[in-house]
Amino acid sequence: MLQRVDPLRPDPAIIARAAEILRGGGLVAFPTETVYGLGGNALDAAAVERIYAAKGRPAYNPLIVHVADPARIIDVARDWPDNAARLARSFWPGPLTLVVSRRPEVPLGVTAGLDTVAVRVPSHPVAQALLAAARVPVAAPSANRSTEVSPTTGSHVEKSLGDAVDLILDAGATPVGIESTVVDVTVDPPVILRPGMISRDDLIRVVGALGDPAKKTGGEARPSPGMLDRHYAPRATLVLTDGDHARTLVDRARREGKNVGSIFRSIGWADSSGDLVIALPDEPGGYAAGIYAALHRLDDAGVDLIVVERPPDRPEWHAVLDRLERAARQG
Ligand code: TXA
Ligand code: MG
Numbered sequence: 001m002l003q004r005v006d007p008l009r010p011d012p013a014i015i016a017r018a019a020e021i022l023r024g025g026g027l028v029a030f031p032t033e034t035v036y037g038l039g040g041n042a043l044d045a046a047a048v049e050r051i052y053a054a055k056g057r058p059a060y061n062p063l064i065v066h067v068a069d070p071a072r073i074i075d076v077a078r079d080w081p082d083n084a085a086r087l088a089r090s091f092w093p094g095p096l097t098l099v100v101s102r103r104p105e106v107p108l109g110v111t112a113g114l115d116t117v118a119v120r121v122p123s124h125p126v127a128q129a130l131l132a133a134a135r136v137p138v139a140a141p142s143a144n145r146s147t148e149v150s151p152t153t154g155s156h157v158e159k160s161l162g163d164a165v166d167l168i169l170d171a172g173a174t175p176v177g178i179e180s181t182v183v184d185v186t187v188d189p190p191v192i193l194r195p196g197m198i199s200r201d202d203l204i205r206v207v208g209a210l211g212d213p214a215k216k217t218g219g220e221a222r223p224s225p226g227m228l229d230r231h232y233a234p235r236a237t238l239v240l241t242d243g244d245h246a247r248t249l250v251d252r253a254r255r256e257g258k259n260v261g262s263i264f265r266s267i268g269w270a271d272s273s274g275d276l277v278i279a280l281p282d283e284p285g286g287y288a289a290g291i292y293a294a295l296h297r298l299d300d301a302g303v304d305l306i307v308v309e310r311p312p313d314r315p316e317w318h319a320v321l322d323r324l325e326r327a328a329r330q331g
Helices: 014-024 045-055 070-075 081-091 127-134 154-164 200-207 245-255 283-300 315-329
Strands: 002-004 028-031 036-041 064-066 096-101 116-120 168-169 179-186 191-194 236-240 262-265 277-279 305-309
Touching: 002 154, 014 028, 014 036, 014 127, 014 168, 028 127, 036 064, 036 127, 036 154, 045 154, 070 191, 081 096, 081 200, 154 168, 154 283, 168 283, 200 315, 236 245, 236 315, 245 262, 245 277, 262 283, 277 283, 283 315
Parallel strands: 002 168, 028 168, 064 116, 096 179, 236 305, 262 277, 262 305
Antiparallel strands: 028 036, 096 116, 179 191
16 A cells, blocks of 8 residues: 655654554565665564565575664674774765674574675655664665666555555655665675765775775675676666667667667757657766656656666766666676
């Protein structure tokens, strides 16, 4: 069931009902500042099982545990390294996830059998209110079927998960728009496992240096199990290519009678096909906030092909490019 809530001041009665569902072992989808999460009590192994079942998520891909307050990290983490404390102080609440060692109370289902656990304190007022009221740590992957595009509105969640979730708190569009930056702080220097809008430079300013997973300077850091698969993928085939080539591809596909959608970074291209040509802001923050909604819209329109103009290869676009490249991967 979809329940509208005010994004800034959610009705306490609605939040109380959602918290009750979580404490009773049920699933609640809720907005975070990044994307919508599919929440269940992280200390309840049966609830965690329901999350995997609802998403069709492979058992090897661990979940992120969300808490209202950094002080509650002690419920799930065995160890809190200095780098974790520094990063938490700088970026929480906010779109950063830290991988730390797991307390034995955390069911192995949450961490897919790993001895580490991913934790995050989200800043969205609805997430904050829900986590405070639930008084349990909440395991929440993105609220979509596995491999699909992540949801940034309540209707995206409803479309993807439908009745598999007991309640959807719908607070409209999420402001950041792509998933949190994931950083492994069990190794020193820490290693980025998934890029996000908190950038490499932002992190380096706080911890001094980061390990390079490719060069293994991060010692034991293992890749995020979930980052190996095809991901964030629309139903249509997605092609990521430079501006001029993108225009050529779109024209050719149309001539061939294909139903083609496209996403550009500027509106300087005369076009008449309305809804199927989406212009996103030529700036990483605005682009990230709109990209998943754009992909959902084109999929809903039933296009066969989505042509995306490749954003510039610059550090501030890194997280967005990562998502687009994964979406373009045919799997
Ligand atoms: O912004 C976000 O992070 C959203 C919102 C809902 O918080 N959540 C999210 O969750 O994106 P999910 O499940 O779609 O992605 C979690 C990522 C996966 O790539 C997973 O492999 C990684 O975090 N992860 C979780 N626990 C881990 C662990 N112990 N070690 C390494 N990677 C882990
Ligand atoms: Mg996900």
